Amino acid sequence: MxxxxxxxxxxxxxxxxxxxxxxxxxxxxxxxxxxxxxxxxxxxxxxxxxxxxxxxxxxxxxxxxxxxxxxxxxxxxxxxxxxxxxxxxxxxxxxxxxxxxxxxxxxxxxxxxxxxxxxxxxxxxxxxxxxxxxxxxxxxxxxxxxxxxxxxxxxxxxRPRFQIEQERGLEIAQAFFTASRSGDMTKLGAMLAADVSMHSDGGGKRPAALRPVLGWKQVIQLHKALAVMFGKYGSALVRTVMVNGLPGFITREADGELQTTALDIEDGQVRAIYVTRNPDKLRHLH
Missing domain, CATH: 1.20.140.160 (PhyR, sigma-like (SL) domain)
Known part of the structure; x- marks a missing residue:
């Protein structure tokens, strides 16, 4: 040619x-x-x-x-x-x-x-x-x-019954980040739906839960443990941003790698949390 x-x-x-x-x-x-x-x-x-x-x-x-x-x-x-x-x-x-x-x-x-x-x-x-x-x-x-x-x-x-207004969604994402990293479980708990679920994708390459974490109590217990680690090793907010159409944020974690968190929000409460930690899935964000 x-x-x-x-x-x-x-x-x-x-x-x-x-x-x-x-x-x-x-x-x-x-x-x-x-x-x-x-x-x-x-x-x-x-x-x-x-x-x-x-x-x-x-x-x-x-x-x-x-x-x-x-x-x-x-x-x-x-x-x-x-x-x-x-x-x-x-x-x-x-x-x-x-x-x-x-x-x-x-x-x-x-x-x-x-x-x-x-x-x-x-x-x-x-x-x-x-x-x-x-x-x-x-x-x-x-x-x-x-x-x-x-x-x-x-x-x-x-399919969502309604789309949360982007600005409001990002405000909730910012509040979620602040509460989860500071260990304020009272504020964090008030944001979560009773049947909230958390899904973490580490792909076997970074630590992550091997099964979805289901229910308000279990998700709060996990975040209590995570807050201790965040306090000891750090977790820096890069920016709040829409992630696959959901409000969320990008962070740089203690190992220097990026991480994304996306929040499925309904009626002002977080009903699902999606955390991507697999570095292979984050390369394009660098």
Whole structure:
């Protein structure tokens, strides 16, 4: 391929790259894997007779989705051997969060089959018609409607009934950080719902609870122990920020590594806490 042809391929691809990465990330839950898939799609784009492609974005979205479906086969096997709870890579401060694709919904998507996940994301989140969904995943339109409907019923509970106003959410996140690091369990406890849960992803590479911590009493007991460690070794706030569509914050912990905390807030109370500690999932934040 000539340098001119490479430039032409890049010029037509690069404006679409951010949207393609969003599709791939929501399919895979991994920033690095999403970027790799999109780069693979670009290499294929360079080898395509682009004069025959009437709708480049639809063509590339199909390519990326099919590559993701291939990737999910191996990703599911990796999840089965993953140490402790698995959380998607934290994406922070997005200007555009499609619909309500927050962290709880992404976790719900993990329970779907790859085809259900693709049909739901393409149609319900990205607004792709079922005819194109059918072309993408090699099923007829009626089957795609059924896949999306099944997915919808499975993820309904994970979709927020209302979105907390961002400024208020970040205020709660700041208060949560202050109370948890200072050891003020009275203030922290008042912020937690009775059925609060805490999910920590260390991936076996940093200390983290190997199972979700469930219930107000258990979460408070854990934070009492953590507050002692924070007081002894430190935990510095980098900034409050939206994490996968949820209010949260980034900290630098005593080992020098970053950590993200995302709070699922409903009716002014924290109903779930998601902490990502696996350094492999935090590299892109540096």
């Amino acid at each position: 000539t340098a001119r042809a490479q430039r032409d391929a890049a010029d037509s691809f690069d404006p679409l790259r951010p949207r393609l990465v969003r599709v791939a990330y929501r399919m895979l839950g991994s920033v690095a894997d999403a970027e790799d898939v999109v780069q693979d799609a670009f290499l294929r784009w360079m080898g395509t007779d682009r004069a025959l492609v009437r709708e480049p974005e639809a063509f590339l979205r199909r390519t990326v989705t099919r590559l993701c479906l291939d990737q999910l086969k191996s990703a599911r096997r990796q999840r089965e051997s993953y140490v402790g709870p698995w959380l998607p890579d934290p994406v922070v401060g997005e200007d555009e969060v499609e619909e309500d694709v927050t962290l709880p919904l992404m976790l719900a998507l993990e329970r779907l089959s790859p085809l259900e996940r693709a049909a739901f994301l393409l149609h319900d989140v990205f607004g792709v018609g079922f005819e194109e969904v059918a072309l993408t995943i090699h099923r007829d339109a009626a089957a795609c409607r059924q896949l999306a409907a099944r997915a919808r019923s499975h993820v309904r509970e994970a």
